[in-house]
Amino acid sequence: MEKVYGITYVTDEYWSFPSETMRDKMGNCHDRAILLVSIARAKWPGMPIYVTIGNLKGYGGHAWVTIDRGGRWELIETTFPPEQVRAMRGKVMYEMPPYFPQVRFNDKDVIVYAGT
Numbered sequence: 001m002e003k004v005y006g007i008t009y010v011t012d013e014y015w016s017f018p019s020e021t022m023r024d025k026m027g028n029c030h031d032r033a034i035l036l037v038s039i040a041r042a043k044w045p046g047m048p049i050y051v052t053i054g055n056l057k058g059y060g061g062h063a064w065v066t067i068d069r070g071g072r073w074e075l076i077e078t079t080f081p082p083e084q085v086r087a088m089r090g091k092v093m094y095e096m097p098p099y100f101p102q103v104r105f106n107d108k109d110v111i112v113y114a115g116t
Contacts, residue, residue, distance in 0.1 A: 030063035032078035037065055037106055050104035050111070057098035066095055066104060075099060 018038040021027040027035065033051045040049045048068035056062035065076040073095035080088070095101065104111040 029079050033063040033065050036076065036078055041107055050106050050109070052095075052099075052101045052104045054099065054101040054103070057100065062099075064095075064099065066101070073101075 015034065016024070016027055016031040018035045021031045021035045030051070030053070037049050037051050040047050050066050050068070051063060052066045052073075053061075053063050056064075063078075065078060067074040067076070075093045075095040077093070102113055
């Protein structure tokens with residue numbers, strides 16, 4: 001890793017643009033969430049889909065995707081391994097503990113939760 005003025009630069013905390021995630025074919029939770037939301041919003045501009053940043057109990061900081069279903073937040077976890085994705089087909093997950101949102105955003109809106 002590169003050091004600048006004695007400080008190690010950690011690329012893991014860089015939030016990639018969707019084109020970078022696609023080009024590199026890699027990314028962590030926030031990169032994947034940003035990519036999915038950008039694709040969905042490009043295809044369906046009015047879709048109430050958001051990148052959600054918060055805490056996942058037991059893991060700390062995390063990012064996931066949520067869709068507003070009339071005040072109930074449907075959750076899409078972009079970091080599940082393939083076998084877990086296959087097991088979830090046809091099932092809907094709603095946001096609840098252990099997911100604790102702090103902020104949601106897309107290309108149009110930002111929602112910040114009190115106390116964050």
